[in-house]
Amino acid sequence: xxxxxxxxxxxxxxxxxxxxxxxxxxxxxxxxxxxxxxxxxxxxxxxxxxxxxxxxxxxxxxxxxxxxxxxxxxxxxxxxxxxxxxxxxxxxxxxxxxxxxxxxxxxxxxxxxxxx
Amino acid sequence: xxxxxxxxxxxxxxxxxxxxxxxxxxxxxxxxxxxxxxxxxxxxxxxxxxxxxxxxxxxxxxxxxxxxxxxxxxxxxxxxxxxxxxxxxxxxxxxxxxxxxxxxxxxxxxxxxxxx
Numbered sequence: 001x002x003x004x005x006x007x008x009x010x011x012x013x014x015x016x017x018x019x020x021x022x023x024x025x026x027x028x029x030x031x032x033x034x035x036x037x038x039x040x041x042x043x044x045x046x047x048x049x050x051x052x053x054x055x056x057x058x059x060x061x062x063x064x065x066x067x068x069x070x071x072x073x074x075x076x077x078x079x080x081x082x083x084x085x086x087x088x089x090x091x092x093x094x095x096x097x098x099x100x101x102x103x104x105x106x107x108x109x110x111x112x113x114x115x116x
Numbered sequence: 117x118x119x120x121x122x123x124x125x126x127x128x129x130x131x132x133x134x135x136x137x138x139x140x141x142x143x144x145x146x147x148x149x150x151x152x153x154x155x156x157x158x159x160x161x162x163x164x165x166x167x168x169x170x171x172x173x174x175x176x177x178x179x180x181x182x183x184x185x186x187x188x189x190x191x192x193x194x195x196x197x198x199x200x201x202x203x204x205x206x207x208x209x210x211x212x213x214x215x216x217x218x219x220x221x222x223x224x225x226x227x228x229x230x231x232x
Contacts, residue, residue, distance in 0.1 A: 004182035004201070006194045008172075025196045029168050030146065030220035032196060052145050056124075056172065056216055058192065066120035076174065078122045078216065080141045080148060085120070100172055100194065104146035104220030 008058050012036045012098045019043055021101075028111060030104040035089065037062060037097045042090035053081045053103045055089060060097025064089045124174050128152045128214045135159055137217075144227060146220040151205065153178060153213045158206035169197045169219045171205060176213025180205045 020036040081087035136152040197203035207213045
């Protein structure tokens with residue numbers, strides 16, 4: 001039977017090498033990951049022309065940039081980068097940080113609008 | 117300047133009439149809502165043929181059905197209903213419950229694959 005239920009706290013894992021992305025689910029329509037950042041780690045600023053992204057903070061105090069706004073966030077807060085808006089996340093704190101992250105459509109699995 | 121940051125706790129609002137859906141963001145690619153259920157309220161079981169849905173519990177202990185699995189969930193837990201899998205949520209507890217909910221693509225705004 002496929003697993004449909006996840007505990008984000010126990011799904012998290014961290015590496016000294018770089019930020020970890022733990023995938024919970026993916027399809028051509030979307031992905032849902034847990035991003036796990038140790039102190040000093042980051043997903044550098046970037047833009048997706050045709051994909052929306054949501055960052056929802058689970059733990060810690062990550063610093064999120066969306067467009068020209070940058071904020072230190074905390075658990076329960078959500079940041080949304082519509083398609084075409086530059087975004088990124090870094091952990092400037094001394095504690096671990098985790099975020100639930102959604103992107104739609106999936107940047108690698110989605111079929112382009114023209115079907116190619 | 118568009119707002120890109122949200123606090124899910126202060127976004128929530130409840131009604132004695134029915135479960136509330138507070139939209140944070142929508143595009144043809146996805147929506148992101150906060151579902152707010154008072155005791156006894158529910159989103160009845162249903163299925164979307166071409167859309168994935170994610171329920172992430174923010175507060176309370178909602179009961180979530182995905183396919184043939186039903187669980188009482190708590191904050192930090194996530195349930196994912198892939199396209200075509202029956203799902204629903206109800207609040208059988210005596211306290212309010214809130215969930216962050218994502219669906220991709222947007223069931224009303226998305227352009228069908230055939231472009232019509």
